[in-house]
Amino acid sequence: MNSQHDQVIAVDAAVPAEVSELDKRQRREKIYTRAIEGYFQRLRLYTGWPLLLGYFLLPWLNLDGRQAVLFDLPERKFHILSVTFWPQDLVLLAFILIIAAFTLFAVTALWGRLWCGYTCPQTVWTAIFMYIEQRFEGSRNQRIKLDQEPLSWQKLRKKTLKHSGWGFVAALTGVTFVSYFVPIRQLLPELLSLSADLTAMSFVLLFTVATYLNAGYLREKVCTDMCPYARFQSVMFDKNTLVVTYDTKRGEPRGSRKRFTTKDPHQGDCIDCELCVQVCPTGIDIRAGLQYECIGCALCIDACDSIMEKMGSPKGLVSYTSENALAGQKSTGIPLKTLGYIAALAVMLALFSTTLLTRSLVELSVSRDRGQLFLPAPNGLIDNVYELHLTNRSALTDRYRIEVEGMTEFSILGGDAIMIPSGELLEVGIRLRADPNSLPSSGTQILFRAVSNNDESVIAEAESRFIRPTL
């Protein structure tokens, strides 16, 4: 290790861990992370890439002549694959959010911060930006050196390349994000020709700048200072939760030694190489115990494993393990709290799927014409006029017929085979004609029903009244 960066990284080894943590936090030094390879980093790559590709490619997928996933704000329609959500489906959105929350709780209680370490966009984008940084500015030591150098053409070139790389990824991210709201096949050409509307351009700019600053500069500060999940995750943890842990019993007392030498029996396995600190994206020392800054990314596990391998010691000095396992105790089974999370999750999933599957693909509302209470019709009959609002929420053009319940002798004028294209709302005036003598009261409760021609089970109902004069 070179001596220069020993000054930059916190001097954990020299002082007790607790004080050094506080000290470091106060001084807020820039964290230079060292890149590392290993089992968990490959795992992160394999989970990260599909998610990333999904994010960037999904807007390009078309279905039924429209973008497959599109949140159409002006039309107030959210298209997710073949399902279209309307404003009246807001309850489903609430269900989705509750499901997402309980999934997070349950996963956290069982396996710790999987979300943070592997799937959180903050982590994934930070990793991309760190990769770019490494690509253009070199390894950790080279970067530290570069930052301390006076400005030179070489430095300028490296920095420019890095920031262009960041800017490119940030712009791609911003455009892609906005393309979930404005179709990408329309947005991209408009952006390139600078003819997109001001709102779209401002949002692209906003998300680009936000991504750039966030993944380029804020990085771990979001996790340590802003993210609420980091702060309340400990309420979900129990003694069986998997967390990234340093095996103190095995590691201490730490100290350097030569490779493949028989070590002093009083000495621990930790050789105090500080690699675990250097790779940590939040700049903590995992050997100080579980800290809220730890996002569970397992970089330190991979780092330590690589060292232990070289030292000829068994891997797993830093590992995913639970408090119980470390203390040599058996797992006490899934605690009630976690079972509660899982139960809540199951209930919400059931509620969500039944609501989604049973929601009607046609909607009907009825308003009675108020201009006249009733209208005289030939042969002593009377008419009531209604306006129906019919919405076809299915993916196909459909025809609907109107049925009425609640009266015995009546006829419906109009309202047969009302054709409505997919996703449209139609107003239809129809008239009911009845013999006033056949009606028991001056205001009869009736029920309108719209029945789909494509699928007889698709119906919608709405109540109204039929008014007759007092006899």
Place this chain on the structure above:
Amino acid sequence: MSDFWSVWIIVLTSAQLIAALWILLGNRKKPAQEIKTTGHQYDGLEELDNPLPTWWVYLFISTIVWSVGYLVLYPGMGNYPGLLGWSSTGQYDVRVAKAEDQYRAMRDRYLAMPIEEIAFDPKVRKMGRRLFGNNCAQCHGSDAYGAHGFPNLADNDWLYGGTPEAIKATLIHGRQAAMPAWQAILGDAGIKATTQYVLSLNAREADPSEAARGAQHFQTYCAACHGADGKGNQLMGAPNLTNGIWLYGGTADQIAHTLRNGRNGKMPAFSSTLTEDKIHILTAWVYGLNRTPVVAATAANL
């Protein structure tokens, strides 16, 4: 807002901004070498007395700077309207104008096409129904089948003609019907006789001798407008009295009432309410009611 409240808000807003900035900067500390604590302890956790994070301080200052810029550009300081002159009603007007431009282009395309061609276009049916719902349904009913005193628009019986031109003229200029009151001229007996004659025109049960006398009255007073055969005259909006369609009811009492007191049905003019393109679409919608589309002769059905 009165001047007092305007000043009140300006003073309060400015004072708060200045106070926020003052508290922030006044309490700013340099990072200390050793760790200071506030002396509070709980469960072994100490509350530190570190300075605010720099990025946070700059974020706070930038929100204050932002608010000053905002208050200069937008309304916020009491009655001061802001340099940009923005208002919520102004924003609404702009959006309405934008939507109007967007839809006008579409309607203008239809305006250039003859009524007969566009009457069955699904888009025209939809737009027309909306226009009808907003402007006409109150009187003519949601289904356009009319009501007492308001004609049915879907039965192909037209008071003023059912050609596209006639419907459009009705919409633009409105119509004022003028059926005079005949009580003073015909007297009770004359009204009764004429009523019987009108009933007989529809092949309904009528007193033959009364009807014969009524026929004379009819030829003298009514034929000028309703025609010698009672089939009406669309040029003056005189209804056909022989087809069993009654605007004001077809019982003997109702017919007698109409004769005695006259009728003055009024269709308002829509030229000042609706633009020409909207009237064109509305005309097409009304024209297409209860009419089967004329299928264009294509190779397939020749």
